[in-house]
């Protein structure tokens with residue numbers, strides 16, 4: 001096309017800028033970077049942007065371009081389509097199928113299935129595509145007028161550009177000065193620090209304007225005229241060219257004394273230029289400005305007559321250009337002038353006409369919405385539908401915009417429709433990551449809603465927002481309130497029961513959770529909706545785990561429904577529940593492969609919101625399995641994802657698994673800090689289970705430091721929950737063996753036995769290997785404390801046999817350690833050395849520093865040198881020392897945070913072990929031992 005050549009032929013007065021462009025392009029292999037041309041409208045950004053594209057071409061780089069127009073900013077993925085359409089054939093096949101599908105659906109290469117819900121997968125698909133592109137060679141994404149890039153494109157591109165690692169890909173873009181803050185893509189934040197180069201363009205000199213005008217208008221002006229053009233345009237090439245064109249039409253050169261016939265504003269300037277066009281051409285310009293993809297055919301149809309002559313005149317006047325059938329203004333400023341000077345009513349009529357003519361559904365709906373200011377039921381429902389489609393394409397942001405428009409155009413007498421559309425808007429907003437506005441919209445709905453199912457629905461949605469962002473217990477309250485308003489809507493009731501079940505589980509109100517899960521399951525069975533059934537089933541499963549054993553029947557049924565439950569949130573998907581359940585029943589191998597599969601699927605879908613939950617289970621699993629590096633990595637990744645997606649309560653869970661790993665490794669300070677933070681977070685967000693877990697770690701840390709009294713202070717209250725029957729699932733009470741050990745060491749044997757009975761009973765009832773193994777260890781420990789060494793050894797050997805059934809190396813190491821201690825006291829030196837040697841090997845292999853150290857100490861004692869004084873436990877030792885110093889029972893109790901009764905029972909064991917009968921004899925004995933010890 002002639003005009004295109006004419007604009008690309010010359011470039012004047014930008015030598016320094018062109019050199020900067022060259023240097024930028026030469027450095028492209030160093031990794032992701034961006035070049036931003038900035039400046040006033042018409043200053044020459046696009047001209048340089050084109051020059052940059054040519055320079056990239058010359059270097060053999062691949063260049064993908066998009067030139068969004070002001071009107072396009074409402075069409076989702078218009079920009080992404082410009083960029084990727086040309087390479088989709090080549091690079092699409094490299095993507096995993098679900099990603100390829102999502103990309104094709106977003107770009108309308110494939111039909112849109114409205115039930116589709118995954119939206120982040122598209123970002124992952126674009127990331128994969130850009131990476132593959134850059135891997136194939138240096139690549140430039142060239143986007144003009146960044147301020148008009150549509151939001152959905154900006155979002156997915158931003159996601160992808162942030163994750164290029166060191167690949168050679170550059171963004172070259174232009175943005176109007178002052179508009180860059182409005183651009184949906186925040187370039188600075190997307191590229192690494194220091195990798196965004198801004199070039200601000202200033203005005204051109206008189207000489208350069210002269211060259212420019214000669215080249216573009218095809219004639220020169222005298223120096224005085226040129227100087228006046230330069231003054232009037234302030235050196236802005238666009239203004240200067242427009243003035244020159246106007247003057248050129250005047251034929252005779254303006255007299256030096258006469259004022260330059262230049263209208264004061266751009267708008268007037270353009271109007272003057274357009275006024276010289278035939279009327280038909282002016283009408284055609286309005287249609288071109290209003291349409292998304294104007295063609296000669298469309299303009300003719302809209303005007304109801306052949307527009308070819310009119311359009312040719314506009315092209316001749318350098319107002320329009322045409323390429324591949326599509327018309328566009330030679331400059332976006334022209335179209336804004338046309339739109340802003342056309343009477344609104346006339347513009348609305350043109351939009352109405354265009355709505356009848358265009359094929360594309362999205363365009364049609366947008367024309368419709370621009371064709372009226374009055375509420376219109378038909379248009380509102382078309383917008384509602386378009387919103388659903390936009391979301392299905394992966395553009396919840398556009399969907400939200402469209403449904404807000406639908407709300408505005410819904411006739412006020414259809415209050416229910418208004419509220420329904422507001423709820424939809426809230427949903428889209430939440431999905432688009434704007435939880436604040438989503439919550440606000442729902443609160444507006446609630447304020448305006450009479451009691452009834454619609455209100456219930458709004459309440460439960462608000463509940464899920466609060467669940468994610470704020471607090472499980474707040475969510476429970478909202479769900480509870482919602483339940484009151486369901487009326488006869490059974491499906492909704494079931495859904496809310498399910499919500500309650502899940503939130504109840506997480507907030508630790510297990511009884512209520514289970515009652516709700518069962519109720520949900522009953523109702524859903526009756527309704528026969530497979531996806532809902534799968535969801536209810538999985539919650540039912542979790543419920544069944546609340547100390548009532550596993551429901552094999554439910555598990556296999558849920559598994560068969562997994563395929564149809566794909567659209568559900570991860571936490572309620574059957575396979576997530578499986579992973580959890582399998583972990584509970586100690587089938588680590590199956591649990592791991594299930595969770596890893598889920599992890600893979602979640603990442604592939606780009607479902608960042610679901611990542612934390614999967615990773616939480618995985619990190620806990622790997623910690624128990626002794627893969628502490630892996631566990632730490634999962635925990636860190638999960639915590640980061642929880643932060644990114646604003647999931648506060650779950651963060652408490654990650655603080656727990658992180659603390660757990662550190663505690664096992666003996667990084668005491670860090671573990672403590674993490675667990676304390678986790679506990680505070682869990683309290684704040686009503687996540688009772690995470691309170692329990694974090695407290696458990698704090699107790700475990702103290703036990704590892706051989707401070708049983710300290711451990712008991714954390715674990716005692718938790719044990720209370722167990723004894724009162726509120727925590728019946730042994731897996732949720734992993735602290736039990738630690739508390740039993742702490743109690744044994746501080747001498748509260750009675751309570752230790754009570755807890756042991758519980759652990760044994762639950763372990764047997766549910767056939768939990770972990771519970772049985774640790775219970776046997778505790779039995780051995782207690783027997784040993786009570787002096788029944790042979791009974792102790794038998795129990796510990798039983799424990800080891802149980803350990804054979806599950807790979808929990810650390811737990812096994814601890815059992816071996818206890819066994820070694822008892823064997824030593826039973827004078828079975830060789831056996832003791834062997835047990836302790838195996839324990840040490842495990843602890844050292846794992847990197848459990850504190851436990852390894854303790855084991856080495858024990859080994860030293862077996863070695864025949866100073867055996868511990870009568871085999872006293874650390875607590876007994878401390879009690880003995882304090883008593884020997886002459887402290888009273890009460891003083892000892894206070895010093896060691898023990899009860900006086902406990903001190904007394906310690907004392908009687910000490911007497912027994914040391915063969916003394918009074919405090920005085922004890923003092924003498926301890927003094928003698930001290931004297932015997934070197935140092």
Ligand SMILES: Nc1ncnc2c1ncn2[C@@H]1O[C@H](COP(=O)(O)OP(=O)(O)OP(=O)(O)O)[C@@H](O)[C@H]1O
Pocket residue numbers: 007010011012013014039040041042043044045046047048145174175176212237238241331332333
């Ligand atoms: N240095 C130059 N050499 C030759 N022509 C130029 C130069 N700078 C600008 N032009 C011409 O001036 C006109 C306006 O420039 P351009 O379209 O690049 O402005 P812009 O900064 O992109 O404006 P906007 O912000 O409105 O997009 C165009 O016709 C362009 O070809």
Ligand SMILES: [Mg+2]
Pocket residue numbers: 045046047144145174
């Ligand atoms: Mg431009």
